[in-house]
Amino acid sequence: MAYRSVCKTLVNLHGGATFVQMRHLSTSNKLNNSYRAVVVGGGAGGLAMASMLGSKFGKSQVAVVEPSDNHYYQPMWTMVGGGLKTFDQSARMTKDIFPSNATWIQDAAVKFDPDNNTVYTKDGKELKYDLLIVAMGLQLRFEQVKGLQEAIANDPMVCSNYSAETVMKTFPALQKLESGNAIFTFPNTPIKCAGAPQKIMYLAEHYFSKHGKRDKINIIYNSSLPVIFGVKKYANELLKIIEERNITVNFRHSLSEVNHEKKEAVFVKLDSENQETVNFNYDFLHVSPPMGSPDVLKNSPIAAENGFLAVHKETGQHTKYPNIFGIGDCTDIPTAKTAAAVAAQSGVLNRTIEAVLAGREPQKLYDGYTSCPLVVGYDKCILAEFDFNAQPLETFPFDQGKKRTSMYYLKKDMMPEFYWKGLIKGKWEGPGVFRKILHLGMGK
Ligand code: FAD
Ligand code: UQ1
Numbered sequence: 001m002a003y004r005s006v007c008k009t010l011v012n013l014h015g016g017a018t019f020v021q022m023r024h025l026s027t028s029n030k031l032n033n034s035y036r037a038v039v040v041g042g043g044a045g046g047l048a049m050a051s052m053l054g055s056k057f058g059k060s061q062v063a064v065v066e067p068s069d070n071h072y073y074q075p076m077w078t079m080v081g082g083g084l085k086t087f088d089q090s091a092r093m094t095k096d097i098f099p100s101n102a103t104w105i106q107d108a109a110v111k112f113d114p115d116n117n118t119v120y121t122k123d124g125k126e127l128k129y130d131l132l133i134v135a136m137g138l139q140l141r142f143e144q145v146k147g148l149q150e151a152i153a154n155d156p157m158v159c160s161n162y163s164a165e166t167v168m169k170t171f172p173a174l175q176k177l178e179s180g181n182a183i184f185t186f187p188n189t190p191i192k193c194a195g196a197p198q199k200i201m202y203l204a205e206h207y208f209s210k211h212g213k214r215d216k217i218n219i220i221y222n223s224s225l226p227v228i229f230g231v232k233k234y235a236n237e238l239l240k241i242i243e244e245r246n247i248t249v250n251f252r253h254s255l256s257e258v259n260h261e262k263k264e265a266v267f268v269k270l271d272s273e274n275q276e277t278v279n280f281n282y283d284f285l286h287v288s289p290p291m292g293s294p295d296v297l298k299n300s301p302i303a304a305e306n307g308f309l310a311v312h313k314e315t316g317q318h319t320k321y322p323n324i325f326g327i328g329d330c331t332d333i334p335t336a337k338t339a340a341a342v343a344a345q346s347g348v349l350n351r352t353i354e355a356v357l358a359g360r361e362p363q364k365l366y367d368g369y370t371s372c373p374l375v376v377g378y379d380k381c382i383l384a385e386f387d388f389n390a391q392p393l394e395t396f397p398f399d400q401g402k403k404r405t406s407m408y409y410l411k412k413d414m415m416p417e418f419y420w421k422g423l424i425k426g427k428w429e430g431p432g433v434f435r436k437i438l439h440l441g442m443g444k
Contacts, residue, residue, distance in 0.1 A: 035063045038119055038129040039102075040109045042066025044074075044339045044423060045328030046135035047099060048346040051426030053133070053353070054101030062101070065121060067108040071097055072164055073419050075339055078196055078375060079412060081161040081170035081286075082203035089416075091164075097424060109136070112300040114321045131323050131353065134309050136297055136330040138192055138337070141290040145187075148287060151260035158260060158285045161200050162192075173284055174204050179216035180283030182208075183265055186223035187290040188254040192329050192337045195229065195372035195384065197221075197288035198238070204286070205245050206377040219246075220280065222253035222267055230336070233392050233401050234374065234384040241376055241403070253278070255287065297330055308332035313388070314365035316349040322356065325349055333366070335388055339419065340371035340430060347429030369393055369430055373411035381408040385431075395431040397438050 036057040039046045042064045054062045076090035098104050105127070111120040112132075119127045140163055142148050151158040152166055156176065159169035184201040191197075201221055208214040221242075228242070228249065229235040242249055250267075256277065257266035265280045292298070293307035302324060304310035309326035310319045313333045318324035327345050329337040348366040355362040368388025375381045380403040387393045394400045400407070422428025 033125055034128040035103075036061040036129070037063070037131040037133060038127050039064045039133040039135060040119060041135035041137060041328075041330070042068070042071065042094060042098070042104070043135060043137050043328070044419070045137075045342040045346065046133070047071075047097070047424040048342065048426050048428075049133045049135060049325075049327055049349060050102040051099040051424065052346065052350045053131075054099050055426070059101050059103055063103045063105050063127060064098070065105045065107055065109050065119065065127070066094060067106060067122075069094055069106075070164070071424075073416055075193065075373075075411075075419070076416060077161045077167045078199045078203070080167050081159070081174075081200045082207070082375075082378070083171040083174070084203075084378070084412065087164075087168050092420070097420065099425070109296055111296070112302050114302050114324060117323070129323075131325065132321075133349075134297065134302065134324065134326045134330060135328050136294045138190075138291040138329045139294040141189070141292055142287075144290040145255050145287070146257040147260065148255075148258045148289070151258040151285070152287075155260040155263075155285075157263075157283060158258065158287065160287045160289060161196060162288055162291075170200065170286065174207050177208075177217065177284045178213055181218050181220055181281055182284040182286075183220045183222060183280055183282045184286045184288075185255045185265075186221075186225060186288055188224035188268075188270065189290040189292055190337065191288060191291045193372060194336050195374045197223070197286075198228070199375045200286055201247070202241070202245075202374075202376040203378065204284075205247065210378070217283075218248065220248045220250065222250045222255065222280070224252060224254040224270060226251050229372075229374075229384070231384060231386045231390045231392065234382055237382055237401050237403070238374065238376075258285065258287075293330060304332045306332060313368070314348075315352040315362045316345060316366065317352055317356065317362070325353060333368075335368040336370040336372060336386075338370050338372060339423065340385075341369065343418075343423050343428050344369040344430035344432060346423070346426065347432075350426075367393070369432065371431075373407065373415070375408065375411060376403050379405050379408050381411050383407040383410065393435070395435045395438060 037053045039050045050064045071094045073090045079085040107121040107123045157173050160166040186197040228238045252270040253267040256268045265282050269276045298307035309331045311326040311331050328342045351364040352362040371385040382403050383400045
């Protein structure tokens with residue numbers, strides 16, 4: 001086997017427990033399936049990292065394994081559900097937005113063999129890598145709620161902004177509803193954009209008010225969580241809105257079953273002694289389904305006990321395999337899973353990889369930055385931004401706890417541009433730099 005180059009890099013990181021021997025793998029391998037870097041998942045984090053690595057190593061040395069023909073800007077699905085954008089506006093063909101400096105392998109990873117630096121794919125490829133970046137996102141688990149898939153298939157009033165297949169049902173259902181119970185759920189698992197289950201509720205409430213039917217509709221938010229939002233500052237504002245707009249909130253209620261024939265949703269009361277259930281009649285049901293680490297990752301040697309990719313939270317480097325890195329929703333980084341977090345993580349991870357390649361300790365550390373634009377109506381948004389400690393980390397020099405029209409337009413019209421032209425091109429590392437400038441170098 002001819003090697004393009006052979007380099008042995010000893011890297012001693014994180015308390016000195018690990019070292020890696022990196023060898024530049026053959027490019028004349030008979031299947032040509034060896035790469036400097038393999039990226040698994042071509043979503044927000046995968047494409048950001050592929051763009052960054054592609055500019056270092058070149059197209060032929062960076063492969064992205066991604067099965068889907070389409071790439072979605074998922075944050076727009078809140079607006080699609082609210083009738084503010086069309087589904088088509090959230091979608092691009094993967095081939096049209098794929099980084100020009102990376103190689104697309106249209107396939108799915110099925111097995112990780114980290115001891116042999118190999119990823120196996122559904123179509124039978126064996127991909128060898130020097131560096132592996134795992135960016136597989138979350139797997140939606142509609143099937144974990146009994147009867148939910150049947151309800152989604154048969155009842156036009158059961159919808160979910162969380163998937164490409166179900167988001168188009170939401171707005172027609174809001175338009176159709178005339179009276180009764182409109183129920184919004186939050187599951188008993190980690191989820192992406194933990195604000196999204198309630199954003200659509202505020203849009204729905206506003207929609208019903210504007211169309212003169214609010215008085216005939218009860219709005220109910222049944223959440224598995226014990227709080228409305230994990231950051232106190234924003235939670236306080238949301239609770240005020242909930243009270244003003246006469247919304248009923250039931251905490252620690254987890255959706256366990258939907259019976260669409262009876263128009264009934266069953267919830268487990270998580271804090272009850274014997275996991276009692278309570279039935280709600282629904283006329284409209286917006287479900288945020290259970291989510292989890294993708295099976296392929298969960299059942300692999302690179303997963304943590306909780307099934308997510310085991311990485312150091314401040315660098316994105318794997319805790320056991322130093323040539324493996326992770327970004328985004330599929331990692332066990334303990335922050336809210338958002339595209340905003342992916343943006344901040346991409347800048348950190350790029351520098352982590354540079355440090356590892358140079359045999360240095362990573363210098364730039366991730367602070368947990370994440371953001372959730374809490375759309376609370378058709379023209380208002382509370383822009384929540386916070387860190388690992390659930391402490392606000394706000395970009396703008398005004399109080400972002402207040403609902404604002406400016407933040408609404410930032411979310412609706414500017415964020416898609418940041419995503420398509422910045423994040424997935426590896427050119428948007430989050431607003432940290434602007435935060436420092438706008439705060440005149442003071443604060444965090
Ligand atoms: P994804 O972008 O989901 O990409 C994962 C990729 O991995 C997918 O392309 C998938 O096809 C691929 N994949 C999966 N399995 C395999 C496999 N076996 N082999 C190869 N590839 C695989 N974030 C915000 O910042 N702001 C918001 O306002 C916001 N609102 C949201 C509203 C909704 C309704 C939703 C659903 C999400 C929202 N988000 C928001 C969250 C944001 O979309 C995600 O956090 C972000 O997309 C995560 O990026 P990722 O790269 O980790 O995963
Ligand atoms: C962000 O960076 C980002 O990634 C592109 C999002 O995803 C769509 C967001 O929703 C937000 C709020 C941010 C943070 C950006 C700014 C300018 C505050």
